[in-house]
Amino acid sequence: MHVFVTGASGFIGQAVVKELIGAGHHVTGLARSADAAQSLTRLGAKVHAGSLHAPDTLRAGAAAADGVIHLAFIHGPGDIPLGRRLGLILGGSPRHIVNRFGAAITAADRRAIDALASALEASGRPLVTVFGTMGMEAGQTAKEEQEPDPRSPGWMRSQTEAAVKGWAARGVRATMVRLAPSVHGEGDHGLVPRLIATARKHKSSAYVGDGENRWSAIHRLDAARLLRLALEEGQPGARYHGVADEGVPFRQIAEVIGRRLNLPTVSMTPGQAARRFSWLAPFVAYDNPASSDLTRESLGWRPTHPGLLSDLGGEAYFRI
Numbered sequence: 001m002h003v004f005v006t007g008a009s010g011f012i013g014q015a016v017v018k019e020l021i022g023a024g025h026h027v028t029g030l031a032r033s034a035d036a037a038q039s040l041t042r043l044g045a046k047v048h049a050g051s052l053h054a055p056d057t058l059r060a061g062a063a064a065a066d067g068v069i070h071l072a073f074i075h076g077p078g079d080i081p082l083g084r085r086l087g088l089i090l091g092g093s094p095r096h097i098v099n100r101f102g103a104a105i106t107a108a109d110r111r112a113i114d115a116l117a118s119a120l121e122a123s124g125r126p127l128v129t130v131f132g133t134m135g136m137e138a139g140q141t142a143k144e145e146q147e148p149d150p151r152s153p154g155w156m157r158s159q160t161e162a163a164v165k166g167w168a169a170r171g172v173r174a175t176m177v178r179l180a181p182s183v184h185g186e187g188d189h190g191l192v193p194r195l196i197a198t199a200r201k202h203k204s205s206a207y208v209g210d211g212e213n214r215w216s217a218i219h220r221l222d223a224a225r226l227l228r229l230a231l232e233e234g235q236p237g238a239r240y241h242g243v244a245d246e247g248v249p250f251r252q253i254a255e256v257i258g259r260r261l262n263l264p265t266v267s268m269t270p271g272q273a274a275r276r277f278s279w280l281a282p283f284v285a286y287d288n289p290a291s292s293d294l295t296r297e298s299l300g301w302r303p304t305h306p307g308l309l310s311d312l313g314g315e316a317y318f319r320i
Helices: 011-022 034-043 055-063 082-089 094-118 161-168 191-202 220-233 250-261 270-285 293-299 308-312
Strands: 002-006 026-031 046-049 067-070 126-132 173-179 182-184 205-208 214-219 239-242 245-249 265-268
Touching: 002 011, 002 055, 002 094, 011 026, 011 034, 011 220, 026 034, 026 055, 034 046, 046 055, 055 094, 067 094, 067 220, 094 126, 094 161, 126 161, 126 220, 161 173, 173 220, 182 191, 182 220, 182 308, 191 205, 191 250, 191 270, 205 250, 205 270, 214 220, 214 250, 214 308, 220 239, 220 293, 239 293, 245 250, 245 308, 250 265, 250 308, 265 270
Parallel strands: 002 026, 002 067, 026 046, 067 126, 126 173, 173 239, 182 214, 205 265
Antiparallel strands: 214 245
């Protein structure tokens, strides 16, 4: 199969490209820079120039492929073109500005999904999209059949699940993979490295309250295999959970970080956590266990790589 991958040069994307090529697929990756193009070439993938802000480039990449894995996402203001960014910043309170950026990011993701899916309409070709389990309800083990919760910190990204389901009804084999908040492994630059950097800065590793809120987690190589299986075997409109560790108490994560950095581990109130962690605070305090039982049964997927706490016990996360 010839697979078009957006976000192909990223932390998860590079693992997906290797997984696909190793399984005999041919890969073309979206690249918005010369560095990204070079990375893809080294992996053995072809390069398709474009970006999330140029829907025509997405549509062309998808039209030439037998299937698509969509990993690219606008993670912050720096990924928004300067002119548009200035328009979002000017005027209004800080809260209004944050809401504007959130709406702009969600709208861009929706446009990207629509561009990719429109090239696959009525063809039965697969489109695999990625969201997060942090979009689910707190305090219970999230399952694949459940809808996202608008009160969750990951709600913004999960809003476009409805668009994917709509395309599944229009002849696209569109599926959704919800990934755990920690996709970990060598080269991680996501949430856990931010926790480590914050602990270094403040000379302590912190959790909120009793720290019994839980995070799910998955190794990036297990995530890559799941994404390949979803591409090959996923059913239209299906949701799959990229979860290996169903629920690691956040206090344990903070304690490992503190021990590895030789720093104290401390409890914080929600207000203290907001000042320390800024935008990350709601995620740090969220109780987000998730199950992947249905995913394992449906796709025959079994995670085989180290869990989050085991990964944190190694050297990779703490090299300066």
